[in-house]
Amino acid sequence: MSSYPLGEELAGVVQKRRASMTLQNQVAQLFEEARVDVYRYLLSLGLYPPQAQEAAQEVFLRLYTTLKKGEDIQNPRGWIFRVAHNLGLKIRARQSSQTPYDPDLESQLAGSALDPEQNLLEREQTLRFHKAVERLSEQQRRCLLLRLEGLRYPEIGSVLGISPSAVGEFLRRAISRLKKDEL
Amino acid sequence: MKGSSLTLHPEEEQLLRYLDGELPVQAAGEVRSHLEACWQCRAALEELQDVVSQCVHYRKNVLQRHLPTPPAPWVDIYRHFDEIDASLEPALFRRITRLLKSPFDTGAKKWALAAVALLVVLGLFYRYRQTPSVQAAELLRQAVATASAHPYQPRRIQIRTRNRRLTRPAVATQPAGFGTADADVLQAMFQRANYSWTDPLSAQSFQSWRNQLADKRDQVIEENQTYQIETSSSTSELRQATLKLRAADLRPVEERLEFSNQEWVEITEVPDDAVPPAPIGAGADARRAAGSPTAPPSETSNAVVTSAPEASAADELQVIAALHDVGADLGDPVEVSRSGSEVVVSGTGLAPARQQEIKNALGSKAHVVVRFSDSPPATAPDQPVAPNDAPAGDVRQLQARLAEQLGGRANLEQLSAQVLDSSESLMARAYALRRLAEQFPLAAEQELNASDRQLLARLRGEHSTALRRQVTEIDRELQPILAMVPGDPGSAPNSGNPTEPWQAATEDLFQSARKLDKLVGVMFGAAPSETSVGQLPVQLKTGLAQLHARLDIYERSNK
Numbered sequence: 001m002s003s004y005p006l007g008e009e010l011a012g013v014v015q016k017r018r019a020s021m022t023l024q025n026q027v028a029q030l031f032e033e034a035r036v037d038v039y040r041y042l043l044s045l046g047l048y049p050p051q052a053q054e055a056a057q058e059v060f061l062r063l064y065t066t067l068k069k070g071e072d073i074q075n076p077r078g079w080i081f082r083v084a085h086n087l088g089l090k091i092r093a094r095q096s097s098q099t100p101y102d103p104d105l106e107s108q109l110a111g112s113a114l115d116p117e118q119n120l121l122e123r124e125q126t127l128r129f130h131k132a133v134e135r136l137s138e139q140q141r142r143c144l145l146l147r148l149e150g151l152r153y154p155e156i157g158s159v160l161g162i163s164p165s166a167v168g169e170f171l172r173r174a175i176s177r178l179k180k181d182e183l
Numbered sequence: 184m185k186g187s188s189l190t191l192h193p194e195e196e197q198l199l200r201y202l203d204g205e206l207p208v209q210a211a212g213e214v215r216s217h218l219e220a221c222w223q224c225r226a227a228l229e230e231l232q233d234v235v236s237q238c239v240h241y242r243k244n245v246l247q248r249h250l251p252t253p254p255a256p257w258v259d260i261y262r263h264f265d266e267i268d269a270s271l272e273p274a275l276f277r278r279i280t281r282l283l284k285s286p287f288d289t290g291a292k293k294w295a296l297a298a299v300a301l302l303v304v305l306g307l308f309y310r311y312r313q314t315p316s317v318q319a320a321e322l323l324r325q326a327v328a329t330a331s332a333h334p335y336q337p338r339r340i341q342i343r344t345r346n347r348r349l350t351r352p353a354v355a356t357q358p359a360g361f362g363t364a365d366a367d368v369l370q371a372m373f374q375r376a377n378y379s380w381t382d383p384l385s386a387q388s389f390q391s392w393r394n395q396l397a398d399k400r401d402q403v404i405e406e407n408q409t410y411q412i413e414t415s416s417s418t419s420e421l422r423q424a425t426l427k428l429r430a431a432d433l434r435p436v437e438e439r440l441e442f443s444n445q446e447w448v449e450i451t452e453v454p455d456d457a458v459p460p461a462p463i464g465a466g467a468d469a470r471r472a473a474g475s476p477t478a479p480p481s482e483t484s485n486a487v488v489t490s491a492p493e494a495s496a497a498d499e500l501q502v503i504a505a506l507h508d509v510g511a512d513l514g515d516p517v518e519v520s521r522s523g524s525e526v527v528v529s530g531t532g533l534a535p536a537r538q539q540e541i542k543n544a545l546g547s548k549a550h551v552v553v554r555f556s557d558s559p560p561a562t563a564p565d566q567p568v569a570p571n572d573a574p575a576g577d578v579r580q581l582q583a584r585l586a587e588q589l590g591g592r593a594n595l596e597q598l599s600a601q602v603l604d605s606s607e608s609l610m611a612r613a614y615a616l617r618r619l620a621e622q623f624p625l626a627a628e629q630e631l632n633a634s635d636r637q638l639l640a641r642l643r644g645e646h647s648t649a650l651r652r653q654v655t656e657i658d659r660e661l662q663p664i665l666a667m668v669p670g671d672p673g674s675a676p677n678s679g680n681p682t683e684p685w686q687a688a689t690e691d692l693f694q695s696a697r698k699l700d701k702l703v704g705v706m707f708g709a710a711p712s713e714t715s716v717g718q719l720p721v722q723l724k725t726g727l728a729q730l731h732a733r734l735d736i737y738e739r740s741n742k
Contacts, residue, residue: 053253172196
């Protein structure tokens with residue numbers, strides 16, 4: 001009689017252990033899929049590659065810790081970018097004496113040997129588009145980059161601490177400026 | 184129905200939302216049927232889609248291909264998972280789960296033993312959970328997690344000691360301290376205690392300090408919607424630290440640190456509204472909001488100790504005039520404050536070329552310290568944006584009507600861009616004028632000699648002339664819309680008090696400019712509407728008239 005509740009208790013522990021394994025697999029899979037995207041987003045915040053990589057790893061470990069503690073995260077991808085954004089800005093604020101990382105894509109694009117698949121015209125077009133993206137305001141560019149990572153307006157809003165309608169407006173302005181610059 | 188969906192073209196933002204699947208079902212349905220009927224909008228949609236495709240192409244061919252790949256191999260994340268698991272489970276509990284790792288090939292006896300042990304552990308665990316140190320650790324853990332899940336917002340803190348007081352950004356952007364001997368003493372005390380001086384008012388710093396203590400006693404008090412965590416230790420240089428967390432969001436708002444040399448430090452958050460709305464003159468703003476109008480100007484500068492002697496208002500004016508010459512008083516994130524015998528010019532997130540330009544402009548000035556840091560202004564939006572989702576339906580209708588009046592959506596967009604730009608320039612001037620009024624109140628102005636007073640008047644004159652140019656520009660730009668709108672002459676301001684000093688007239692002028700800017704923002708969809716949209720054109724017309732009148736008053740007071 002008395003061993004019945006004990007057995008249930010133990011079954012609970014075993015179940016927990018299995019759930020934990022599933023959780024590990026799920027987060028590991030997300031890590032495989034999204035780590036480079038997060039890393040690139042952190043570069044765009046001005047983090048240097050080693051910092052960005054370390055921060056990207058940290059973000060997934062935080063995700064695991066949070067889920068492990070039983071918190072319900074509706075959209076892990078949105079959560080990851082939100083935490084990455086905050087962590088990235090904190091790292092930048094702490095190392096503000098250093099100039100932010102600049103990959104200098106422009107000279108890379110201009111100077112790279114001509115890709116056999118790409119003709120001169122295409123390269124000029126790409127360069128022009130890149131310059132147009134660089135000319136966007138910081139908030140417009142962040143909205144655009146996050147949208148490119150597949151985040152929806154409310155998720156972008158929660159990353160940047162603004163409302164979904166403001167995200168819509170920033171995106172519209174971004175697209176509209178890119179369109180104008182392309183013409 | 185069909186007629187209205189044919190004539191009311193959806194705006195570009197609506198089309199983009201439609202493409203992105205962000206429109207509510209009904210609105211999406213309306214756009215869809217409009218698109219079926221309207222070639223023009225279908226072409227506009229294709230243009231949008233074209234830019235979207237180029238963005239995707241850009242991500243693939245530029246960002247993915249040309250950004251540097253991660254410099255090191257990625258970690259074995261499973262190993263870290265196991266470490267996290269281990270840290271989350273109490274030690275005894277961990278031993279038991281290890282025992283149960285392969286439960287199906289162990290005997291019934293082992294099961295029973297493990298079960299009993301488990302119950303004992305659970306019992307102990309729940310009793311232990313209630314102790315203050317577990318409560319403290321748990322609260323700190325949650326506060327750290329909450330802080331990392333929220334957007335990073337720059338804020339300022341005030342640090343008070345027995346005989347010193349200083350205000351600085353919560354996260355110090357100057358790793359080597361703040362350049363004054365007193366601040367260095369404080370920093371050294373923090374360092375000896377292993378307490379973060381970079382970010383002292385944070386759960387993270389408190390937690391790191393607490394975690395490394397060999398012996399500690401905790402107490403957690405819940406009162407007035409705050410949690411107060413008090414940790415004391417006999418081995419640390421810091422004998423007792425008390426952190427107050429706001430119960431609603433676990434944000435650290437106050438902290439008291441008592442050191443073994445009998446010194447104490449109190450750190451409080453400076454309220455949000457004390458953070459200046461615009462760069463120059465932060466000191467004056469913070470001072471006013473902190474409710475200490477008599478405090479010396481050095482108090483709120485980047486790191487300033489009250490006991491230091493002051494630079495004069497004239498020194499500050501010379502610096503502002505030099506910045507003015509390169510347009511750095513018009514929206515660049517640059518602050519000017521007086522600190523001891525120096526005038527400190529600090530800036531955040533400026534491009535290197537701009538930093539150099541500003542340094543060159545200040546080059547010949549004596550007693551000027553320039554400090555630039557690169558931390559970005561975090562999440563500050565570049566346009567006024569709605570804090571929440573505002574119902575924009577009315578505004579859309581108004582804009583649709585305007586588009587019709589102007590002969591098409593493209594014309595409306597062009598006008599909207601022009602007016603928003605003009606309004607931005609107008610606000611830059613209004614802020615510049617307000618900063619002058621705040622940095623040079625009547626008393627400070629009287630300290631200036633005649634030629635400095637003249638210089639100050641010249642700066643004001645230039646800003647107000649430019650401001651008038653922008654108002655006239657907006658007036659002209661809005662003419663096609665406002666020509667038919669009845670004016671509201673009743674609400675024009677009176678002619679003002681002719682003896683009123685320019686400082687007093689500035690605030691009215693600023694408020695009037697801000698009102699106009701807000702109305703323009705609502706009209707063109709860059710800001711949420713707070714009142715009825717129907718009255719917007721009339722309000723805008725009145726706002727323009729009022730601003731003209733305020734400018735007249737200001738210019739009279741400026742003579």
